[in-house]
Amino acid sequence: MVFNQFQVWEDIKRNAEIGYDICIVGAGASGTGIALDASLRGYKVILIDKGDFASQTSSKSTKLIHGGVRYLEQAVKTLDWQQFHMVYKALHERRSMIDNAPHLAHPLALLTPCYSWFDRIYYRIGMWLYDQIAGKTNLLPSKSVSNEQLKKILPHLNVDGMKGGILYYDGQFNDARYALSVAKAAARNGAHVINYTELKDLVLSPKSLKIKKVILQNNQLGKTLEVPVKAVINAAGPFADPIRKMANPKLHNRLKVSRGAHIVLHKSFWESEKALLIPKTDDGRVVFVIPWRDYVLVGTTDEPDKLKESPPILEEEKVYLLDYFNRFSAKKASLEDISGVFVGQRPLIEAQISEAMPQDTKSIVRDHVVEVDSRSKLVSILGGKWTTYRVMAKDTLDMLESEVFSVYQTRCKTQHYNLFTGVDFDPKIFDELVSKNSISSHTLKHLQEIYGPEKGLVLSFCESQKDGLKEIIPNQPYLLGEIEYLKTFEMANSLDDILDRRWGISLRDTHLANEIKKVVQF
Ligand SMILES: Cc1cc2nc3c(=O)[nH]c(=O)nc-3n(C[C@H](O)[C@H](O)[C@H](O)COP(=O)(O)OP(=O)(O)OC[C@H]3O[C@@H](n4cnc5c(N)ncnc54)[C@H](O)[C@@H]3O)c2cc1C
Structure with a gap:
């Protein structure tokens, strides 16, 4: 199409x-x-x-598909039914999001570190409850892990003073x-x-x-x-x-915004497929350390802000996030090691802000309201x-x-609707294209992760273009022909559309994005 x-x-x-x-x-x-x-x-x-x-x-979220461990904790502590219901809904949605576009979303293991035996029992019960609320749609059951096990599964985690932790599952996706x-x-x-x-x-x-x-x-x-x-x-x-x-x-205005910053480091700083949830920073926030392709994402902050498009990151936000990363990682990173940054603005409903503490955007229920x-x-x-x-x-x-419309409600059909319904490309033809053109394993991985069922369409389009199968930067998976494909079939209108969102490179690695800008004419 x-x-x-x-x-x-x-x-x-x-x-x-x-x-x-x-x-x-x-x-x-x-x-x-x-x-x-x-x-x-x-x-x-x-x-x-x-x-x-x-x-x-x-496109600037933390890229988690989650019920919200923190929201569940608040719901239980304050016996807040609305918040509990929101966690319930979100936990059940995780399964649909993954099933409806499996190449864009997958389960992610996250560790909550514990610094006392009380913590370990507290979080064990909390995560057990998280699993129970998800019921049949639960991704994988949570479990308790010792320091010895932690050293194996998270080799870069600084376990000093830790009394083990709880491993639980949420989802990660390409927003x-x-x-x-x-x-x-x-x-x-x-x-x-x-x-x-x-x-x-x-x-x-x-x-x-x-x-x-x-x-x-x-x-x-x-x-x-x-x-x-x-x-x-x-x-x-x-x-x-x-x-x-x-x-x-x-x-009257109903919205306020809060800003959330992220920093990105190379994967060599966190060589694990498992993420870390830092449940309580000194100022009461939650910070995640999340493996993200060849990188690791650290975020986020949560501060009241003025509404603006694409807000830049502040130096103090970088320092803050880096400080937390270094507290938990045995391999320390410096400001120069940050390869990418991005900031998003959360739309928060003002009535919910006044119900929480006025300046405390962290404690707001992240639920939605439909207004007519x-x-x-x-x-x-x-x-x-x-x-x-x-x-x-x-x-x-x-x-x-x-x-x-004043009509009876019609049926919502999206719960089990695969987003690529109607996309058809014979896998045999794809395999032939791969072997005929000796496509490298890193390009194959990239095509699968980005295009999923459409990868055959992309590859055959690239083959039909002059130099379409040439790597834009040697040893990087991106093909020259993809640029024209993205203009024609994904409505990309600038190189930034491609680097920021179709591929997401600028968010992870500004240096690589700039290298591509030097050689690609849009
Ligand atoms: C830092 C951060 C981290 C987050 N992490 C997570 C997470 O891990 N998991 C999770 O579930 N949620 C997360 N969220 C929440 C989630 O990202 C947001 O709730 C969601 O993306 C909001 O989507 P939206 O479509 O409502 O708004 P937007 O994505 O902002 O879309 C609104 C669109 O409206 C367009 N627009 C505005 N005015 C006009 C106009 N006049 N004409 C035409 N178009 C217009 C804008 O260009 C914009 O594209 C996070 C949010 C933030 C800020």
């Missing part, structure tokens, strides 16, 4: 007179999930994003590609999906003040369109308030987390059907 800007914009133009059932604004975790669910329910959908797919929060894959699955089911297209304004009915049309501007093609819609869903994440006010200037503005009928999905993106989509569409 060709999936490029020009083609989709033409499709939207052709459809502009008839219009759409639903326009979804924002193509991060929330918006892409809603687009797929709505298309599978049979609605005519348009999904737009003013930037690239997942270019804001959804940016997951969002793109959900968006493409929606497109395969008939949705018109386009990036770099901004919602500029809403046209309201002069009588009822309900939304009638959307004004869209494609920032790459420099074109504007007015399109009739039956409903608009605001899935703009941390940017949702300006859109709520576009629909109804009387609405009674005047304009704008539906906004606020807050939430990546792990529950599918439930958020379902709740949003159920609400839209009952409150805006």
Whole structure:
């Protein structure tokens, strides 16, 4: 399926007179999930994003599919049913996220270190409860491990003063590609999906003040369109308030943002497939050390912030994260060893902030709220987390059907929907291509991890291009032909779209990304 800007914009133009059932604004975790669910329910959908797919929060997460050990602890301590329910939902969603795109998501073992026997019993009970809540969908059972075992499975862990630990399982995933894959699955089911297209304004009915049309501007093609819609869903994440006010200037802001920074080091600093959960930093946070391909990811922070696009990391955030890494790693890293950094902004609902301590964003329930503005009928999905993106989509569409369309709720079909349904490439032909062209093992690994069932399409496309099978940088797995493939079939509009999100290199290794920029003409 060709999936490029020009083609989709033409499709939207052709459809502009008839219009759409639903326009979804924002193509991060929330918006892409809603687009797929709505298309599978049979609605005519348009999904737009003013930037690239997942270019804001959804590509800057810690990349964990998790119920939240910390949230469970809070739920039990405060007997908070809402928080417990959120953990329950997220734990059950882990299985769907992995099963629906297995090359993009997998179980991850995490260790919680213990410094007293009391800790070990406390966390053992906590993790046992975590497993029990997940029930049949549990990934793998948690277990208690001694210092001797720890030295074997985490050779770089500094075990000084430790009394063993608890090993438990959550999931790890490729957030940016997951969002793109959900968006493409929606497109395969008939949705018109386009990036770099901004919602500029809403046209309201002069009588009822309900939304009638959307004004869209494609920032790459420099074109504007007015399109009739039956409903608009605001899935703009941390940017949702300006859109709520576009629909109804009387609405008050509901969101605050908190920033979360990550640093990335080379894998040689943490040679293990197992991650570490540091359950309590001196200031009461949780920090993760997570193996991530040939690297290790350390994060995250959680501080109130002002809303901005792609916020840079602060020097003190690097120092803070490095300090925690060095406390737990026998192999010490310095600031010069940091190969990549990224910062995300969490959309947090203000009412939940005031229920928690006003300045303490760490203690907020990371749940979502669906709001329908009674005047304009704008539906906004606020807050939430990546792990529950599918439930958020379902709740949003159920609400839209009952409150805006006034129809009986249709069935959500996404729980067991493989995101690559309809992608077909004969594995025998792929094997032939590999042996005929002597494709290296590192390129094969890269093709599998990035494209999964689409890897055959990528390889045959590269073979058809002049120099398409040439490595961009010698001994790195990326092929020259992939650039053209990503433009044509994954709507990449710049080299940054590719380096930041299609491959994710810039987040892990800015030096390598710069090397690629020197040799690739986009
Ligand atoms: C540091 C950090 C770590 C996290 N780690 C995890 C984790 O490990 N696991 C987990 O489950 N969750 C995690 N989360 C939470 C999760 O990442 C977010 O909840 C989720 O990505 C939010 O997705 P979203 O689609 O709502 O927002 P976004 O991804 O921000 O998407 C909103 C989109 O709307 C677009 N937009 C805005 N205005 C307009 C307009 N006018 N027209 C068109 N488009 C517009 C933006 O360009 C943007 O792409 C983390 C969050 C942060 C910040």
